Amino acid sequence: MQPIQQNGHHHLVGVIDAGTRTITFCVFVSQHIKEVAAHSIDLEPITPQEGWSEQDPMKILEAVKTCMDKVVSEIGANKVKNIVTIGITNQRETTIVWDKTTGIPLYNAIVWNDIRTNSTVDVILAKIPDNNKNHFKSVCGLPVSPYFSAFKLKWLIQHVPAVRKAIRAKTCLFGTVDTWLLWNLTGGPNGGKHLTDVTNASRTFLMNIETLYWDSQLLSTFKIPQALLPEIRSSAEIYGKIRDGWPLEKVPISGILGNQQSALLGHSCFREGMAKSTYRSGCFLLYNTGTSRVHSSHGLVTTVAYKFGDEPAIYALEGSVAVAGAAIKWLRDNMGFIKNINEDTESLAKEVFTTGDVYFVPAFKGLFAPYWRQDARGIICGLTAFSTKQHIIRAALESVCFQTRDVLEAMNKDCGIPLSKLNVDGIMTTNNLLMQLQADITGIPVVRAHAHDITALGVAMAAGMAKGVEVWDVHAEERDLIPNDTFLPTSTEDERDTRYTKWKMAVQRSLGWVSPKKSAVMTEERYQLLASIPGSVFAISSFGLLVLAQYLNKEV
Ligand SMILES: Nc1ncnc2c1ncn2[C@@H]1O[C@H](COP(=O)(O)OP(=O)(O)O)[C@@H](O)[C@H]1O
Numbered sequence: 001m002q003p004i005q006q007n008g009h010h011h012l013v014g015v016i017d018a019g020t021r022t023i024t025f026c027v028f029v030s031q032h033i034k035e036v037a038a039h040s041i042d043l044e045p046i047t048p049q050e051g052w053s054e055q056d057p058m059k060i061l062e063a064v065k066t067c068m069d070k071v072v073s074e075i076g077a078n079k080v081k082n083i084v085t086i087g088i089t090n091q092r093e094t095t096i097v098w099d100k101t102t103g104i105p106l107y108n109a110i111v112w113n114d115i116r117t118n119s120t121v122d123v124i125l126a127k128i129p130d131n132n133k134n135h136f137k138s139v140c141g142l143p144v145s146p147y148f149s150a151f152k153l154k155w156l157i158q159h160v161p162a163v164r165k166a167i168r169a170k171t172c173l174f175g176t177v178d179t180w181l182l183w184n185l186t187g188g189p190n191g192g193k194h195l196t197d198v199t200n201a202s203r204t205f206l207m208n209i210e211t212l213y214w215d216s217q218l219l220s221t222f223k224i225p226q227a228l229l230p231e232i233r234s235s236a237e238i239y240g241k242i243r244d245g246w247p248l249e250k251v252p253i254s255g256i257l258g259n260q261q262s263a264l265l266g267h268s269c270f271r272e273g274m275a276k277s278t279y280r281s282g283c284f285l286l287y288n289t290g291t292s293r294v295h296s297s298h299g300l301v302t303t304v305a306y307k308f309g310d311e312p313a314i315y316a317l318e319g320s321v322a323v324a325g326a327a328i329k330w331l332r333d334n335m336g337f338i339k340n341i342n343e344d345t346e347s348l349a350k351e352v353f354t355t356g357d358v359y360f361v362p363a364f365k366g367l368f369a370p371y372w373r374q375d376a377r378g379i380i381c382g383l384t385a386f387s388t389k390q391h392i393i394r395a396a397l398e399s400v401c402f403q404t405r406d407v408l409e410a411m412n413k414d415c416g417i418p419l420s421k422l423n424v425d426g427i428m429t430t431n432n433l434l435m436q437l438q439a440d441i442t443g444i445p446v447v448r449a450h451a452h453d454i455t456a457l458g459v460a461m462a463a464g465m466a467k468g469v470e471v472w473d474v475h476a477e478e479r480d481l482i483p484n485d486t487f488l489p490t491s492t493e494d495e496r497d498t499r500y501t502k503w504k505m506a507v508q509r510s511l512g513w514v515s516p517k518k519s520a521v522m523t524e525e526r527y528q529l530l531a532s533i534p535g536s537v538f539a540i541s542s543f544g545l546l547v548l549a550q551y552l553n554k555e556v
């Protein structure tokens with residue numbers, strides 16, 4: 001391990017952090033937690049329909065390039081040459097397909113929180129004994145849900161003629177955001193590396209959680225040809241070098257981690273029993289279970305936490321909450337209750353001392369862990385003539401805390417040993433009231449990390465420790481400790497439990513709001529029928545197809 005170069009300069013490690021809303025490129029000094037430079041660009045999602053969420057993969061790529069350019073010119077040529085490697089961390093599950101001969105995407109990226117595949121889920125469930133959504137959990141660790149990539153990829157194959165055409169021509173590639181970036185950064189159509197890491201692969205619903213290879217049973221369930229899929233590698237190894245013509249050309253890329261797994265590393269949760277929760281648009285609690293794959297019986301997912309080179313994979317239990325900060329954003333953008341999230345949320349919520357018995361279940365697109373109910377929709381209940389926007393804002397903050405308690409309860413049951421404290425990070429944790437409510441609702445201390453970017457730090461560590469790079473000793477005894485502060489519970493157990501019981505009642509009222517489309521299976525068959533019609537028919541008579549589609553529509 002050589003933290004310092006022969007010329008006396010510190011090694012630097014660059015990180016591409018491609019989050020759902022924000023693309024960042026930042027640079028760390030090896031062995032240190034603080035970034036020396038960073039540049040970010042926000043990306044707006046494209047929402048063609050209610051429940052849909054897309055991004056332009058080219059815009060993601062352009063934003064990465066711009067961020068790298070900015071940081072390179074900010075730190076100057078002298079320091080740039082000390083950047084010895086790069087790591088990639090990314091929003092997980094988001095699904096991209098492109099043509100390997102042109103590098104052009106065949107459709108927009110379908111983002112993880114897009115629920116267009118609800119009907120695909122119904123079709124898959126209809127084929128499973130007892131419609132059991134946990135049927136594949138022993139194979140891939142995940143429940144059947146539109147969240148995971150396989151459902152999005154199946155939708156793309158069924159609905160986008162260009163995808164089917166590229167599959168027939170054997171030019172179609174699939175990837176999550178890490179793969180899309182790696183392929184482009186290492187050469188694109190000219191030899192780009194088509195790889196992913198185990199953490200991202202573990203979110204596709206296609207990887208066998210035990211063998212860490214693509215699973216043939218799952219591939220055949222989804223009818224996905226393996227040729228589309230990237231090779232699965234570890235989270236820390238040299239995958240390739242940056243192509244010529246890009247900033248930092250020839251610098252190796254040696255770390256890839258899904259962003260929640262990266263935050264787990266950023267918190268140095270290396271030991272079994274250590275956990276963290278990241279509060280951003282969504283909220284994701286990961287609990288390190290070591291080399292054991294703990295299969296949850298209480299609604300959590302089993303996921304790969306990380307795998308360093310040839311070392312055995314380390315697993316985690318995850319509680320994924322789809323809507324956390326996004327509920328606050330909704331109160332600002334859709335309700336007009338808040339002007340400036342950062343400045344107003346806490347002060348408005350503090351204008352009242354309680355929510356006045358108002359509960360807000362922000363199940364905008366269904367509920368993830370531990371419920372996995374795509375039929376749930378958002379509700380605000382307990383309203384009286386006395387309720388104000390302040391009560392609702394406070395209830396939105398509490399909803400994040402109650403959802404976290406839901407996940408914690410499940411985790412404690414699955415693991416047997418209750419968590420004694422909660423390590424937290426993410427932009428939402430700057431809200432002190434939220435932190436205090438979280439401690440009061442869970443009854444355990446909440447320890448807030450003060451490092452600027454724990455998520456990016458995790459993959460910087462992985463990239464820096466990779467064989468052949470070796471500038472970061474992740475297990476070093478002497479390392480920077482992340483400064484933190486702690487919020488202690490001030491509630492009694494009785495108060496906590498009474499309020500939590502009320503929350504559970506509110507959750508019950510949010511369930512079953514959307515009835516599964518009774519035509520789901522037929523819809524699927526219709527698409528298959530349409531998909532099987534040769535392309536020439538489209539050319540000869542698209543009008544004929546329209547008539548056929550209308551006729552079939554009337555049939556169901
Ligand atoms: N002080 C705050 N109080 C409450 N919510 C906040 C606060 N600051 C930011 N948020 C919420 O956190 C989210 C920002 O997360 P961010 O990291 O930018 O996005 P993403 O998770 O999509 O990458 C927004 O949804 C916002 O509503």
Ligand SMILES: O=P(O)(O)OC[C@H](O)CO
Nearest residue numbers: 019020091092112280281
């Ligand atoms: O980019 P974020 O912080 O919204 O993270 C999204 C998660 O990776 C989705 O699983």
